[in-house]
Amino acid sequence: MTSGHDTGDGGTKAVPPSRDRLLIDLGQELRAMRVELGDATGKFSAVVKDVSEVIGPDLATLRADVAELRGVVDTLVGEDEAEVEPEEPRLHWPDLTTAVAEEEWEALGKWVHTTLGYWYEVTRGQLPDCWPLHRPAFLQVWWLRLSYDDAHTGSRASSVNMAEWNTRWLDAALERIAAAIPSTMCRAVPGAPGQHLVPAHEAQQQAEAARAPRATAPAGGGQYSIPSYMQAQQQAQRVVSPPQTSVPGEPQPVPADKAKAASSDVTDPRYWGEFFEQARRADLQWRHERDRAAAAAEQQANQAP
Template identity: 25%
Template sequence: MTTTTGKGQAPRDDLVTMLAVDVGALGARVDGMSAKVGEIERHVGELAAIAAAVSELRERTTAIAETLTRMNKRNTGGEPQKTWSWTGMSPEERADRLDELQSWVAEVLIPQYGDYLRDQTLKPCWPHHPAAVNELSWLYVEWFNAYLAEERRTRDAADWHDRWLPGVITRFKTVFRGCPHDPNE
C-alpha cells in the first residue's frame, strides 16, 4: 500500500527512491573526487621529494662555491700554492688549514672523485692519521694549482688525475691498515 503525504505530493516510497538515487549519484561523484584527490596527493608527494632534492643540491652547490671562494682567497696573487709544512705551522694556522682541508675533502674530493674512493680507501677518521693529512694536503695543493691557480695548465690536471690521485689512494691502503678507529679492522 502506498501512502501520500498530502494533496499533490508524490508518494513517500517514490520520494525515498528518488533520494536514494540522488545519494547514490552523489556517492559516485565523491568516489571520483576522492580518486582525483588521491592522485593530487601522490603528485604533491613526488614534488615534495623533488623539492627536497633540489634544496639539498642548492645547499651542496653553495657549500662548494663557498669553499672554492675561501680557497681562492688564500691565493690572491695568482701564484701556485706551496706545499704545506704542518710542523712549521702555529696551532691557529694548523687549525685553519685543517678546516680548509676538511672542507675540500667533504665538498670537492668526495663528491667529485668519490667513485675512486668507493672501496673506502679514505676513512672518515683521516684527520686523526698524520700520514693521511699529509697526503691529502699536498693532493689538495696540487688540485688547487691544477684547477684554481691563475696560470694553470692542462698537463697539471692530467697529472693530478693520472698520477697524484691514484698514488694517494694506493698509499691510503697502507695508512689505514689496522686503523684503531675502524671496528672492522
Template identity: 35%
Template structure:
C-alpha cells in the first residue's frame, strides 16, 4: 500500500511504474544508441569508399589533364617572357633622354659634341635647308644656342623611333623646329655675330670684308663637310652684299667647323677645371 508521503502506488520514489515509449527502460535506450552508432559507422564507411573512388578517378583521369595544363602554362609563360624581353630590348634601344649639358663631365661632353654636330651636319641642315642666317656659324660658342639644338635633336630622334605616332613627327615639324630656331636667333646677337664672324663689331667686320680675298672654291662632290678645311670669311668689297649673300647659304659644317672646334676645346677645359675645383673643395670625395 502507498503511504501518505508517497502517493504513487506500489512504487519506490523516482522509479516510473509504466515502462512505455515515454519512459523506456535502460535496455531499450542502449539498444537505440547502438543502432545509431552502427548507422553512422556505415555512413563513414560509405563516405570513405566514395573518397577512395574519387581519388582514383582524379589520379587516373584528371592527373594527365592537369599535367598537360601545367605544361601549357609553362610554355605560355616562356613565350610571354620572350615577348617581354623583346619589348624591353626595344625600349632600351629607344631610350632617348635629353642631354643635361650643365651636369656633363668632360668625358661625357666629349661624347655628346660629335653626336650633336653629326645630326646638324647630316640631317638638320641638308634635309631642312637651314641657312647661315637661321643657324649662325658661331652657334657652338653660344651655350644657349647649343642647348636649343640639343633638345631639338632629341625631339627629332624621338619623333622617328618605331613606336612613335605620326603626330609626334608632325608636331616637331610645325612647332618645335620653328620654336628652336626662334630661340637660337634670340640667343645670338646678329649685330655682333655674322657669317664667318663671332662677336665682331660692324666696323671691324666691314674692314675685314673689304680687305679679304674671295672665298675658295667649293669642295669636290661627296666630300664630307666636316673633313674640309675651314672656310675663310667671305671676300669682296660690298660688305652688305657679301653678308646678305652669305646669310642665304646653307649652314654647312665647312662654315662653322672652326668655331665648333674652338667651342669643344673651351668647353672641355671648363669642365675639367670645374671637376678639379670640386675635388679641391671636397677632398674626401
C-alpha cells in the first residue's frame, strides 16, 4: 500500500486524510476538552463551596463587625465634637453669669493671695488693700490674672510669654492700679485693713483727736472714763494678739511714717480680705438682680399676645 502516487516529475503527491480520520481526531479532541472542562468545573464547585460554607460566614461576620465599629466611631466622634465645643470665654467681666462669677471671685482671691502675694511679693503700696472696691483697679487685677493663665498654663504658654508677663504686663497693671486708686484717700494701716476713700486731713484730724486727752465724765453720772490713745496703745502692747475691732476703711490714727512702712508689707488677705468680700457680695447681688429682671422681661414677652 502506497501513501501517494506518481506525479510524473519524479515526486510523490501527499494523499489527504480521509473524512473518517478527521472525525476520529476531532472526537478525541472533544473528549479531552470535556475532561478538562469537567476538572475545571469540579475545582470551581469546590471553591464556591468553600466560599459559601467557610469564607462566606466569616465575611458576613466581618461586615457586621465593620458596621458596628463604624457606628461606634461615629458615636465617639459626635461625643468628642460635643465635648470639645469651645466653652464661652470668661473674658468680659460684666457679661459673666452669676454662677461663673461666683467661681471666678474665689479663683481670683486665691490667685492674688498665692501668685501676687506669696510668689511675687507685691506690696500693699503697689496693690492697695481696697483694690476690690475700685472698679478700674479690680479690672486690672482681673485681666492680669487672665494674661497670667494664658502665658503660664494656656495653649500659648511658653517661656517667652512668661518673661513678657513678668517684665511687661505685671508692671503695667500695677502702674494702672496705682493711677486708679488715689493715694491721698486710700492708705495702708499697720497690722490692719487700710483706709478707703478717707481724705488725708480727716485721717489726720482723727489721729490728733485720738492722741488728745479725753475728758472724764463726772462721778455719779453713770459714765466711765474713755482711755486716751496712748493708754489704749499701752494696753494693746500687753496683749499678744489683740482682737481687731476697727471697721476697714474708717479713719484711724495712722502716723505718716507707720503708714509708709505698712505700704512696704506684702499684700495679704488679712489686709484686703474684708474689702474683697464686700465687693464680692455687691457684685453677686447686682448679678442676681440682673438675672431676675431678665427673667421677668422674658416672662412678660412670652405672655404678650
